[in-house]
Amino acid sequence: MAKTVIVRNGTILDPSQGIHGIADLWIRDGRFAGIFGKDEAPAREAIGETTDEKEEIDAAGCLVTPGWIDIHAHLFPQRAVLGIEAERVGVRQGVTTLVDAGSAGAAYYRQFADEVVATSVTGVLAWLNIAEQGLCEGRSELADLARLDVGRAVELVRSEPSIVGIKARMSGSVVRDNGLRPLELAKEASRAAGVPVMVHIGNAPPRLGDVLSLLEAGDVVTHAFHGKAGGMFDDEGRLIPEGEAALARGVKFDIGHGSASFSFRTMRKALDAGLGGYTVSTDIYSKNVEEGPVYSLAVTMSKLLALGVAPERVVEAATSLPAAVLGRSGTLGTLRTGAAADVTIALLAEKVTEFVDSEGERLTGSRLLEPLWAIKGGVSCRCG
Ligand SMILES: [Zn+2]
Incomplete structure (x- = not known):
């Protein structure tokens, strides 16, 4: 049975393809089906139209990365x-x-x-x-x-x-x-x-x-x-x-x-x-x-x-x-169309945080990455 997952409105950041911007990420049957901007509605709807099941994740304000x-x-x-x-x-x-x-x-x-x-x-x-x-x-x-x-x-x-x-x-x-x-x-x-x-x-x-x-x-x-x-x-x-x-x-x-x-x-x-x-x-x-x-x-x-x-x-x-x-470029660590759909959706929160290294040195930062969702082979899991 065909399943489509749509990660909507997130900030897509995929260094493997040089992509960084707000868009929707489409996944079909466990594989990436494409990244679409606001003006590309017909193309994206065409992917989902024969789908039996559709899941949508609202990623507004979040980073969407491989x-x-x-x-x-x-x-x-x-x-x-x-x-x-x-x-x-x-x-x-x-x-x-x-x-x-x-x-x-x-x-x-x-x-x-x-x-x-x-x-x-x-x-x-x-x-x-x-x-x-x-x-x-x-x-x-x-x-x-x-x-x-x-x-x-x-x-x-x-x-x-x-x-x-x-x-x-x-x-x-x-x-x-x-x-x-x-x-x-x-x-x-x-x-x-x-x-x-x-x-x-x-x-x-x-x-x-x-x-x-x-x-x-x-x-x-x-x-x-x-x-x-x-x-x-x-x-x-x-x-x-x-x-x-x-x-x-x-x-x-x-x-x-x-x-x-x-x-x-x-x-x-x-x-x-x-x-x-x-x-x-x-x-x-x-x-x-x-x-x-x-x-x-x-x-x-x-x-x-x-x-x-x-x-x-x-x-x-x-x-x-x-x-x-790992010798797996193109299959892991990328949002490339056709690759198995592994995705991390995370908040890059503005949050003053004190970090400690292995030597006990302290360092104050202003941002904290907080993972919210992981998608593995098209299957979504909530973090935490
Ligand atoms: Zn070790």
């Missing part, structure tokens, strides 16, 4: 202690696609696919942890190299369409005495399977410059703007040479906020240096959603607004840029 994508979340509460239920931080918070960042490795991926990917309304994809146990048996998953099986990881990537790449957490407490070896193995798997690596950076060893030197075009550095020693920028605010070289090669930087990994001070250095093209993600899990400082992707995006980033760039960092990282 469905938000969070490329760093933890969604496997069945096995990984800190995981959170996908819907809680997905459609209910205006996020239509979540990417689990290595909760599951090869040993538990089948269960993750059956119990999280297959059962969630929110779209769920995953970075497969190169360690077979993922984050299901503690937090030093790369300390025992015997549990990193490249062949098994490659096989899984090839057979599981929900896997977008390989995750390796390269900080001292995770790799212990293994130095760069876990990342070398993750890269071996990623090259063989033709997918990128998402590398988590944190406290050395290994040294950040050495980690960056192993990355190739399309690989992603998450926690790129953390406030710990030995990070991406020197005291003068200059990007370290290996960071410069990585960006020039096409390596992508991602926020991955988390409880310990996003610093306003570091982000200001990045913005002052003119750095663009980064993605915004949360590293959200059960603890930092309730107690902060993360709370949601919307709050993380609002922090960028408070740092002076334009709304167009903030929306881009949560839509078309992460879609490109």
